[in-house]
Amino acid sequence: MGRSPCCEKVGLKKGPWTPEEDQKLMAYIEEFGHGSWRALPAKAGLQRCGKSCRLRWTNYLRPDIKRGKFSLQEEQTIIQLHALLGNRWSAIAAQLPKRTDNEIKNYWNTHLKKRLTRMGIDPTTHKPKTDALGGAGGGQTRDAANLSHMAQWESARLEAEARLVRESKLQVQNNLGSNNTQPARLVLNKITTQQQPSLPPCLDILKAWQSSWNKPPQPSTTKENNTKIMHSMYAMMLSTDDTLESPTSTLCFPGTTTTTMLPVSNNHNNNNIGVLFNENNSNMYSLATNIDDGVFMKDNTATMLHLQMQDDDIMAAVEAFRTYDDNSSNKYNNNNNNNIVVVPPLLSNSVVLEGFNNESNDNNNVASLVVYDSNDNLSTEEAENLAIINGDGSLCNVKNLDENNKHYWNNIFNLVNDPLSGSSVF
DNA sequence: AAACTCGACAACCGCACCACG
DNA sequence: TCGTGGTGCGGTTGTCGAGTT
Numbered sequence: 194m195g196r197s198p199c200c201e202k203v204g205l206k207k208g209p210w211t212p213e214e215d216q217k218l219m220a221y222i223e224e225f226g227h228g229s230w231r232a233l234p235a236k237a238g239l240q241r242c243g244k245s246c247r248l249r250w251t252n253y254l255r256p257d258i259k260r261g262k263f264s265l266q267e268e269q270t271i272i273q274l275h276a277l278l279g280n281r282w283s284a285i286a287a288q289l290p291k292r293t294d295n296e297i298k299n300y301w302n303t304h305l306k307k308r309l310t311r312m313g314i315d316p317t318t319h320k321p322k323t324d325a326l327g328g329a330g331g332g333q334t335r336d337a338a339n340l341s342h343m344a345q346w347e348s349a350r351l352e353a354e355a356r357l358v359r360e361s362k363l364q365v366q367n368n369l370g371s372n373n374t375q376p377a378r379l380v381l382n383k384i385t386t387q388q389q390p391s392l393p394p395c396l397d398i399l400k401a402w403q404s405s406w407n408k409p410p411q412p413s414t415t416k417e418n419n420t421k422i423m424h425s426m427y428a429m430m431l432s433t434d435d436t437l438e439s440p441t442s443t444l445c446f447p448g449t450t451t452t453t454m455l456p457v458s459n460n461h462n463n464n465n466i467g468v469l470f471n472e473n474n475s476n477m478y479s480l481a482t483n484i485d486d487g488v489f490m491k492d493n494t495a496t497m498l499h500l501q502m503q504d505d506d507i508m509a510a511v512e513a514f515r516t517y518d519d520n521s522s523n524k525y526n527n528n529n530n531n532n533i534v535v536v537p538p539l540l541s542n543s544v545v546l547e548g549f550n551n552e553s554n555d556n557n558n559v560a561s562l563v564v565y566d567s568n569d570n571l572s573t574e575e576a577e578n579l580a581i582i583n584g585d586g587s588l589c590n591v592k593n594l595d596e597n598n599k600h601y602w603n604n605i606f607n608l609v610n611d612p613l614s615g616s617s618v619f
Numbered sequence: 620a621a622a623c624t625c626g627a628c629a630a631c632c633g634c635a636c637c638a639c640g
Numbered sequence: 641t642c643g644t645g646g647t648g649c650g651g652t653t654g655t656c657g658a659g660t661t
Contacts, residue, residue: 209656244631248629283648294648296628298651628656638644639646
């Protein structure tokens with residue numbers, strides 16, 4: 194036996210609300226409060242069902258609702274919490290002041306979800322789609338990149354989880370008589386904006402996302418360069434809808450026969466990003482070197498062009514690298530190990546991102562995305578496979594990843610169990 | 620200029636949960 | 641304990657405007 198409907202369906206208006214209806218609803222609630230939603234429409238003179246009134250009020254008319262575009266930090270929080278909580282929009286909304294669950298849900302479905310999908314990340318699991326990219330034999334390039342993505346997102350997810358556990362613990366403490374009556378949401382927000390020094394040594398892309406947007410261009414230092422790397426690699430990837438579909442950006446990769454230059458920015462400040470190379474008719478791709486504030490790139494005639502790129506381009510390059518079809522043979526042959534170069538902005542000569550192939554002697558054509566910092570004196574051998582930029586700018590080579598992962602949960606539990614460890618919040 | 624497509628967002632629907640008598 | 645009303649919640653649909661053909 195079904196329950197009775199919340200109101201008589203017959204004769205009630207549906208569909209978009211008119212300004213007059215909004216005015217009636219607001220006027221009534223401001224004067225009397227909403228009280229029983231079921232009884233409200235008749236009292237307020239509305240031909241609506243109470244449920245419709247409630248939704249209209251909670252999702253649109255409420256005075257404490259912030260409308261408009263989501264900020265970077267809000268996006269960051271949504272992704273973090275979604276990785277942890279899934280489609281629990283109300284729980285996510287509870288961490289985003291003045292945003293409704295419906296608004297967050299819509300924003301996720303129309304923006305963030307698509308963006309992640311385009312990046313090859315399953316928006317449900319927050320892990321790379323291994324099968325979506327792969328044809329037979331094309332896996333290893335993608336595997337390497339996917340591993341990178343997986344590590345990044347897993348790190349973000351675990352960090353969010355740690356935060357939530359801390360929050361829960363804090364709430365328990367409050368319930369046990371603490372004088373701290375600050376809502377947990379505020380605490381969580383504070384945590385969100387601060388980094389834990391003891392975080393697992395994997396990339397926190399969300400921190401990068403946030404910090405990169407918060408920081409204006411500054412003179413280069415190694416540390417700042419690292420921040421900018423994050424900006425280049427991930428902040429752009431995640432924050433720009435058109436990143437991967439730049440109408441002016443056409444990348445050429447092994448197996449293609451033309452060389453296409455990436456678009457050249459007119460913006461000659463240091464925010465630009467330089468990208469790559471193509472050495473045509475050779476099945477090889479050359480490392481662009483002598484990087485100044487742009488990049489040298491070879492065209493069809495092997496003429497070195499000094500270019501400056503916009504942020505979108507770098508992600509086009511990264512995505513193309515990550516998804517490029519390596520089914521055909523001899524792409525990473527010869528002795529040319531340097532397949533892709535992505536140059537972050539504000540770059541000194543000491544930091545580059547490189548795509549490597551170190552398996553040229555067999556069928557395992559592993560083209561990996563490697564972060565190389567000359568300050569670390571990484572040899573090619575050390576840099577093989579995969580490296581990840583940590584949240585603090587240091588490097589985490591994939592060889593150490595498993596070992597690092599072993600410490601993930603320990604770190605999380607340490608954060609939870611030791612309120613003083615690495616947290617300025619407590 | 621009209622028809623069509625698509626994205627964004629508001630709104631609806633139905634189930635689940637909770638409080639209360 | 642059970643029935644009922646009220647509300648929360650997540651999935652889905654509808655509407656509208658902008659862009660494209």
